[in-house]
Amino acid sequence: MRLLLTLGLFVTSPLLAQGGMAGMQHDDADKAVEGGGKLPAGWSARTDRDAPVTNVKFAKMGEGWHVTLGPAAVLYREADKASGNYQASATFTQSKYQYPEGYGLIIGGSNLADAGQRYTYFLVRSDGKFIIKKRNGPDKRGENPSNVTEGWVDNAAINKEGADGKNTNALAIAVSGGKVSFLANGQELYSTDASKIDTDGVVGIRVNHNLDVHVADFAVKKQ
Secondary structure: OOOOOEEOOOOOOEEOOOOOOOOOOOOOOOOOOOOOOEOOOOOEEEEHHHOOHHHEEEEEEOOEEEEEEOOOEEEEEEEEEEOOOEEEEEEEEEOOOOOOOEEEEEEEEEOOOOOOOEEEEEEEEOOOEEEEEEEEOOOOOOOOEEEOOOOOEEOOOOOOOOOOOOEEEEEEEEEEOOEEEEEEOOEEEEEEEHHHOOOOEEEEEEEOOOEEEEEEEEEEEEO
16 A cells, blocks of 8 residues: 655755754854745754754745755655655755755654654765764753664765765665664664664654755655
8 A cells, every 4th residue: 555745855055954963063154044934834844952943944946946044954844654564755955065065855754843753764975974863852061862773874875975975866765563763865774673763653854953954755655
């Protein structure tokens, strides 16, 4: 049975950074975004450390969406929920090089607008590394991520940046039979027991700060 949404997301922008969550910590400040603070109907943005949404810009463009972000953020719709066996996927293109920072998918989201936010996230970056982490509510800094993988991991299946600074990666998270597989460009990078992470809940997108990213073919399909 196939259901749920198929959504062409096309993002060209400095997308959400994970200020210190899954990404590297950099000294550069989150960029100010002209025309930010507006989101399409039904969409929400949760920034890291409750940074101003005025520096989050998310708009339809062509067959997809254009996202320009200063702070790291998660973009999501409460209607995009999945449970049981399903696959979440999207194709991401970083339009220019800045520094190695992550972009990717979240699953198992709950309480995303509250202090008790929870989700599992899977990111790749332009130097060919990936990371999987869980976010489980706040700590004294308002963040409480924990590792699933031990930091950033190299994998040859991840497309690195080209001479023009661009890189494109098709990412997917497949939940089936009590297992979860994390894939890039059709190749499994990592798998784990579904009981060890959050899988039931909101599916969305996460991108680290000051990145330019296109997202296409965002989809959630029940298996």
